[in-house]
Amino acid sequence: KAYKKVDEELFEELEEILITSDAGVNTTMEIIDRLRTESKKRKITESEELRYLIKEILIDILTLEESNELNVSNSPSVILVVGVNGVGKTTSIGKIAHRMKGEGKKVILAAGDTFRAAAIDQLEIWSNRVGVDIIKHQEGADTAAVIFDAIQSAKSKNTDILICDTAGRLHNKKNLMNELGKVSKVLEREFSEAAKETLLVLDATTGQNAIQQAKVFKEVTNINGVVLTKLDGTAKGGVVLSIANELNIPVKLIGVGEGMEDLQLFNPNDFVNALFGE
Amino acid sequence: MVFEGLADKLQNALSKLKSKGKVTEQDLKEVMREVKLALLEADVNFKVVKDFIKTIKERAIGSEVMESLTPGQQIIKIVNEELTTLMGTSQSKLTFSSNPPTVYMLVGLQGVGKTTTAGKLGGYLKKNGKKPLLVAGDVYRPAAIKQLQVVGKQLDIPVFNMGDKVNPVNIAKAGVEHAIKHGNDIVILDTAGRLHIDENLMDELEGIKKEVRPQEIILVVDAMTGQDAVNVAENFNAKLGIDGIILTKLDGDTRGGAALSVRSVTQKPIKFAGMGEKLSDLEPFHPDRMASRILGM
Numbered sequence: 001k002a003y004k005k006v007d008e009e010l011f012e013e014l015e016e017i018l019i020t021s022d023a024g025v026n027t028t029m030e031i032i033d034r035l036r037t038e039s040k041k042r043k044i045t046e047s048e049e050l051r052y053l054i055k056e057i058l059i060d061i062l063t064l065e066e067s068n069e070l071n072v073s074n075s076p077s078v079i080l081v082v083g084v085n086g087v088g089k090t091t092s093i094g095k096i097a098h099r100m101k102g103e104g105k106k107v108i109l110a111a112g113d114t115f116r117a118a119a120i121d122q123l124e125i126w127s128n129r130v131g132v133d134i135i136k137h138q139e140g141a142d143t144a145a146v147i148f149d150a151i152q153s154a155k156s157k158n159t160d161i162l163i164c165d166t167a168g169r170l171h172n173k174k175n176l177m178n179e180l181g182k183v184s185k186v187l188e189r190e191f192s193e194a195a196k197e198t199l200l201v202l203d204a205t206t207g208q209n210a211i212q213q214a215k216v217f218k219e220v221t222n223i224n225g226v227v228l229t230k231l232d233g234t235a236k237g238g239v240v241l242s243i244a245n246e247l248n249i250p251v252k253l254i255g256v257g258e259g260m261e262d263l264q265l266f267n268p269n270d271f272v273n274a275l276f277g278e
Numbered sequence: 279m280v281f282e283g284l285a286d287k288l289q290n291a292l293s294k295l296k297s298k299g300k301v302t303e304q305d306l307k308e309v310m311r312e313v314k315l316a317l318l319e320a321d322v323n324f325k326v327v328k329d330f331i332k333t334i335k336e337r338a339i340g341s342e343v344m345e346s347l348t349p350g351q352q353i354i355k356i357v358n359e360e361l362t363t364l365m366g367t368s369q370s371k372l373t374f375s376s377n378p379p380t381v382y383m384l385v386g387l388q389g390v391g392k393t394t395t396a397g398k399l400g401g402y403l404k405k406n407g408k409k410p411l412l413v414a415g416d417v418y419r420p421a422a423i424k425q426l427q428v429v430g431k432q433l434d435i436p437v438f439n440m441g442d443k444v445n446p447v448n449i450a451k452a453g454v455e456h457a458i459k460h461g462n463d464i465v466i467l468d469t470a471g472r473l474h475i476d477e478n479l480m481d482e483l484e485g486i487k488k489e490v491r492p493q494e495i496i497l498v499v500d501a502m503t504g505q506d507a508v509n510v511a512e513n514f515n516a517k518l519g520i521d522g523i524i525l526t527k528l529d530g531d532t533r534g535g536a537a538l539s540v541r542s543v544t545q546k547p548i549k550f551a552g553m554g555e556k557l558s559d560l561e562p563f564h565p566d567r568m569a570s571r572i573l574g575m
């Protein structure tokens with residue numbers, strides 16, 4: 001393998017990889033600036049070394065104080081799953097439930113999306129697939145009421161983990177976001193003994209709007225982590241670099257397909273390898 | 279920051295030159311950089327941006343801009359014109375088959391809004407005096423058939439299904455036969471979401487196309503899509519030869535650069551925009567408004 005020298009063209013190549021992975025203009029510039037400074041400091045001349053350095057920088061960005069682990073070791077725990085329309089919330093819940101059940105935990109699902117056509121049926125099919133209980137009301141019912149019931153059920157059945165589905169909503173819809181805030185408060189108030197984890201589901205295919213999604217959902221709920229879905233496609237999900245960098249929200253799980261097993265723990269190393277090669 | 283309009287940025291970049299009166303090529307380069315960054319920030323694909331900038335630059339250099347007293351306005355005008363040309367200058371309408379039923383087949387990635395859009399389109403056509411039939415061709419997603427049934431019921435539009443144990447190609451074929459028998463002049467075929475790189479599922483779509491010869495194959499695209507929009511559009515178009523695009527979730531605050539990307543790589547018109555979750559939230563697409571939205575002007 002011929003070793004290329006570090007030149008301007010190489011920086012441009014790396015910049016292009018970042019941009020086309022949806023890292024965004026600002027974050028890309030910041031990373032490339034850091035790369036230039038650091039490579040000068042370390043007197044890097046070989047392209048391979050530069051590739052390692054950029055990966056090191058990205059891993060550093062993706063490594064935050066809040067760990068990449070799901071915070072569900074406490075019993076009871078509750079996971080609230082939120083995000084815009086169609087990103088993969090309900091499917092991810094099915095996968096997470098499957099994973100938790102596999103770890104020997106007792107799981108209950110709450111069908112909090114009472115709005116979208118057949119959303120309750122969809123979650124119910126998942127609950128049957130996985131073999132866990134589901135608490136549901138009728139379509140059109142109040143989400144907070146469903147969650148309230150689910151909490152009572154989780155308490156009386158000594159459930160380890162309650163996972164709450166919510167309807168997809170665009171972050172620029174004030175009333176829908178307020179409703180989500182209300183759900184969050186119900187969990188706070190009625191299930192104070194439970195450890196809380198709020199997961200924002202982001203679709204890897206999404207571009208820069210994901211930053212705005214993360215910002216606004218974070219204002220309304222206490223986002224602890226991101227589930228990055230649809231990484232089995234050709235989208236790289238580079239926008240999570242900006243989300244880690246600007247908002248300090250770590251990616252915790254990734255979705256790599258539509259099946260029950262298609263969920264993985266997020267690994268920063270694998271993520272940057274997918275961008276810049278092993 | 280994300281929402282700072284390009285117009286402001288260009289004004290900024292150019293205000294430095296104002297006193298000089300004349301624009302140099304170096305000045306132009308700087309301004310073009312602002313345009314490029316704004317388009318990238320709006321999620322327009324990298325390669326599409328590159329080509330676009332090249333076009334603008336050529337036009338600007340060979341034109342009145344360099345001599346102009348108001349170079350800022352001139353450049354904005356050129357950018358706007360070129361962008362509108364790219365987006366399509368006029369509104370593109372649905373076409374109908376001379377030999378009914380007219381079959382529309384909705385395809386696209388997972389979760390973009392196909393099933394919802396199938397309902398919206400049905401509602402729109404029903405309002406225009408048509409008798410649509412919705413056909414449930416997604417046998418994979420949990421409760422996909424039920425979802426389409428609920429949507430159909432809300433609109434009082436019939437939904438044809440054969441459960442989830444039948445091949446979608448056969449479902450499509452039987453759906454069209456059902457429409458003929460029941461006097462439905464429109465068939466809207468919902469299909470399962472799939473990745474453009476999933477060969478089996480892409481073959482399935484090709485199979486449906488061969489079997490029912492749709493009047494239009496419509497690619498449904500989420501307006502929030504990022505750089506990957508070109509890969510998706512290119513692959514679906516290469517495999518199926520799409521006829522049009524529907525852009526969904528434009529009720530969000532995304533700039534929607536994907537519109538430019540998919541339009542540019544397929545050269546196929548965007549016909550409708552999804553403007554919300556309600557089944558009435560479908561609007562004819564306006565290319566000129568989209569150009570302004572992408573630029574933040």
Ligand SMILES: Nc1nc2c(ncn2[C@@H]2O[C@H](COP(=O)(O)OP(=O)(O)OP(=O)(O)O)[C@@H](O)[C@H]2O)c(=O)[nH]1
Nearest residue numbers: 085086087088089090091168230255256257388389
């Ligand atoms: N390829 C792929 N598809 C996925 C993944 N996760 C979810 N999907 C698909 O994406 C589509 C939408 O998933 P849902 O789970 O219904 O998304 P949601 O966020 O609950 O949607 P709403 O409730 O309507 O807002 C479905 O077709 C899923 O099968 C993934 O990791 N990879």
Ligand SMILES: Nc1nc2c(ncn2[C@@H]2O[C@H](COP(=O)(O)OP(=O)(O)OP(=O)(O)O)[C@@H](O)[C@H]2O)c(=O)[nH]1
Nearest residue numbers: 085086388389390391392393394471527552553554
């Ligand atoms: N805000 C908004 N939401 C939309 C729009 N169109 C669809 N949705 C929502 O997007 C989500 C996904 O819509 P679906 O119709 O289930 O998408 P799909 O493409 O059929 O999904 P799969 O069949 O799983 O591939 C749902 O929550 C819809 O309500 C739109 O124009 N605006």
Ligand SMILES: [K+]
Nearest residue numbers: 022204235237
């Ligand atoms: K992406």
Ligand SMILES: [Mg+2]
Nearest residue numbers: 089090113119
């Ligand atoms: Mg859902």
Ligand SMILES: [Mg+2]
Nearest residue numbers: 392393416422
């Ligand atoms: Mg669907």
